[in-house]
Amino acid sequence: MCSAAPCSGLAFTITYQKVGTTPTTGIDYPVAPLACATSSVSSPPNVCVQISTAQGDTLPENIQPAVVTEAAFVDNVTISKSCTPNPIEVYSTTTCTVTITDTIRNVPPVGKVIWTTDAQGVNQPQNYCTLQAVGPSQPASSQCSVVYLPIGVGTGIHNIGVIYNGDTVHSGGIDPFPLNVAKATVIISSQVIWDETGQAPPALGVRAGSNVHDTVVLTGGAPPQGVSGQVTYSVYSNGACTGTSVFTSTVNVRSANDVPTSASFTTPFKGLTAPVTYSFIAAYSADGNHLAASSSCEQFIIAP
Secondary structure, eight states: OOSSSSOOSOOOOOBOOOOSSOSEEEEOOOSTTTTOEEOSSSSSSEESEEEEOTTSOEEEEOOSSEEEEOOOOOBOEEEEEEEESSSEETTOOEEEEEEEEESSSSOOOOSEEEEEESSSEEEESOSEEEOEEEETTEEEEEEEEEEEEEOOOTTSEEEEEEEEOOBTTBOOEEEEEEEEEEOBOEEEEEEEEETTTTBOOOTTOEETTOEEEEEEEEEEOSSTTOOOSEEEEEEESSSSOOSSOSEEEEEEOBGGGBOOOOOOEEOOOTTOOSOEEEEEEEEEOOBTTBOOEEOOOEEEEEEO
């Protein structure tokens, strides 16, 4: 609008409203001076265009041709995640899956998710996965997975972190969660050996005053190359491995779960007038990654 004649044209406002998610919008102008008008204020003296965004921001532009760059709409997301199974034993694997969902529109997020841990463990095949749209059942969601292998128990809680840096239209986020890691179980199989024959004691018993010893086979556990700790062999003067032991022998577990045999126990003979039943048992002491374990109670007969 002008205040004095002659006047021509109409006074109007052009409003530019952002309706898509493309972060850059090109603007074409006629050759000056067609797109320019005299300013109603002293400074700036002339303007070519003023654009107001949907948020009310004014974007002055007087370069021809020009590109006005704005941040795109950025939707918030939710991050859900889980590992199956949970809990797990050390040195066994679990599959961890993350689901990232657009909270505003049915636009599935894209990009990579980085996986972290604060404990002894590794993600396989790498420490990230690439999001894939879930599909029609969850049109706003994307998922991806990794396999996690704990190689040490530590405190028993491995905090697994997911880091999503967002994409051009989605915000990012960081969301750790706990994975429970338990000690591994070992199995002890034992066998009493009569030293005179190198075989298991006969059904009628070993000769009083002769020697016997115990052997152990230790299986299971983690890591695969073997466990650490000790095995204690104990002899009891009954057939139930109860009460106070009359003999003990402790050995260190060697590499590859190799357990030395016990020292030999000399069976009693003084005052023995009838067969008696004794028993052997072997107990594993545990370590940072393994639970304690015991063999079954083994009976053997001592004959006068």
